[in-house]
Amino acid sequence: xxxxxxxxxxxxxxxxxxxxxxxxxxxxxxxxxxxxxxxxxxxxxxxxxxxxxxxxxxxxxxxxxxxxxxxxxxxxxxxxxxxxxxxxxxxxxxxxxxxxxxxxxxxxxxxxxxxxxxxxxxxxxxxxxxxxxxxxxxxxxxxxxx
Amino acid sequence: xxxxxxxxxxxxxxxxxxxxxxxxxxxxxxxxxxxxxxxxxxxxxxxxxxxxxxxxxxxxxxxxxxxxxxxxxxxxxxxxxxxxxxxxxxxxxxxxxxxxxxxxxxxxxxxxxxxxxxxxxxxxxxxxxxxxxxxxxxxxxxxxxxxxxxxxxxxxxxxxxxxxxxxxxxxxxxxxxxxxxxxxxxxxxxxxxxxxxxxxxxxxxxxxxxxxxxxxxxxxxxxxxxxxxxxxxxxxxxxxxxxxxxxxxxxxxxxxxxxxxxxxxxxxxxxxxxxxxxxxxxxxxxxxxxxxxxxxxxxxxxxxxxxxxxxxx
Numbered sequence: 001x002x003x004x005x006x007x008x009x010x011x012x013x014x015x016x017x018x019x020x021x022x023x024x025x026x027x028x029x030x031x032x033x034x035x036x037x038x039x040x041x042x043x044x045x046x047x048x049x050x051x052x053x054x055x056x057x058x059x060x061x062x063x064x065x066x067x068x069x070x071x072x073x074x075x076x077x078x079x080x081x082x083x084x085x086x087x088x089x090x091x092x093x094x095x096x097x098x099x100x101x102x103x104x105x106x107x108x109x110x111x112x113x114x115x116x117x118x119x120x121x122x123x124x125x126x127x128x129x130x131x132x133x134x135x136x137x138x139x140x141x142x143x144x145x146x
Numbered sequence: 147x148x149x150x151x152x153x154x155x156x157x158x159x160x161x162x163x164x165x166x167x168x169x170x171x172x173x174x175x176x177x178x179x180x181x182x183x184x185x186x187x188x189x190x191x192x193x194x195x196x197x198x199x200x201x202x203x204x205x206x207x208x209x210x211x212x213x214x215x216x217x218x219x220x221x222x223x224x225x226x227x228x229x230x231x232x233x234x235x236x237x238x239x240x241x242x243x244x245x246x247x248x249x250x251x252x253x254x255x256x257x258x259x260x261x262x263x264x265x266x267x268x269x270x271x272x273x274x275x276x277x278x279x280x281x282x283x284x285x286x287x288x289x290x291x292x293x294x295x296x297x298x299x300x301x302x303x304x305x306x307x308x309x310x311x312x313x314x315x316x317x318x319x320x321x322x323x324x325x326x327x328x329x330x331x332x333x334x335x336x337x338x339x340x341x342x343x344x345x346x347x348x349x350x351x352x353x354x355x356x357x358x359x360x361x362x363x364x365x366x367x368x369x370x371x372x373x374x375x376x377x378x379x380x381x382x383x384x385x386x387x388x389x390x391x392x393x394x395x396x397x398x399x400x401x402x403x404x405x406x407x408x409x410x411x412x413x414x415x416x417x418x419x420x421x422x423x424x425x426x427x428x429x430x431x432x433x434x435x436x437x438x439x440x441x442x443x444x445x446x447x448x449x450x451x452x453x454x455x456x457x458x459x
Contacts, residue, residue: 023329034321043215043320045320045324046321046325049209056208058208058209059210059211059212061379065368067223068427094430107428109429110432111430113434114432139211143222
């Protein structure tokens, strides 16, 4: 009976853990990243994932002329300085936050509409632990008419 | 499920082990896929004994996200192009009772949220209330829990004359809905909703272009042509979920749109970023020239109308 109870508890913990992690990532995106987009209007899209140190993410999006944008890249505190760059269709790097003090956001506007790629890199830290760190990284967009 | 099975400790442990194995397999598979899934937990005790090769694979795997303009951004683009409000273009809220399949509910959740965003940006208070209720019916039908709850609707009603608050509520509703689908691994539903909203944006925009408009200088036409830049994103979103039969239907639809967009050309010069040190805003300087004939525009408008009519039927 005791063993059944123990296994049942394990089962519940096991079943709920991924959901809890996802929910934490959502709350992180909402409370940390979305809030920082102000005075830009968040577009309502959600792009967030748990990333390991050393891991990369890419996001493709079309940005429109006559609109001002704020890109916000937010990483969990334990991940260190998350690097991001903005790359155009020809592969030209238009911005890299490592040359701007690892600023988490970038404001820009366009003279003509463009599809751009956002490349996000989680740094590898030289901690004492052998275990790779992981944490939530959110990519969010705000806009306003120019 | 057989109750006796659950009552047996040994069999329960076996069941647990099987579930653990299945779950572990799914997580590993997902980590290798280039899709916008959130695959792992936040736990601090990452398995330190993980095989080095597997760790290397996970570390070098790239998460790929594809982002279409959200219903809010679509509505803003239409408005900023100088378009007017025309409520007759929107999907009737009475149609909600017709949508009984997941495909129709997902498509029309996208369509109604675009209509909602369009109505709210033009301060159409009654339409805003009607469309959030229509969107709620679709979200409820898809079991997207709490995306639009009664409290959201009450808050909207209480702030119906405050556009900034209304837009914030819509933005939060979209975020809740998107994150719920992401968390539940329902990327196929998410993709269908996005495509529904995107096609609705095209429908509103193409319908609002006045007959005889100069295609070279009309801002709304420019926005419609700009969607050519997002076509590969639409295709990638759907391709990532092509195991789903409903997604395959949409892939065919998008291929037909793509064939028409192939007749439109966009020539772009090199982009030069110039930062304003006073505002910290960077301008991406470039020139763009579009070429579209009246025949191609009419063909595109007809195709959009055909697809959208099917989606709302």
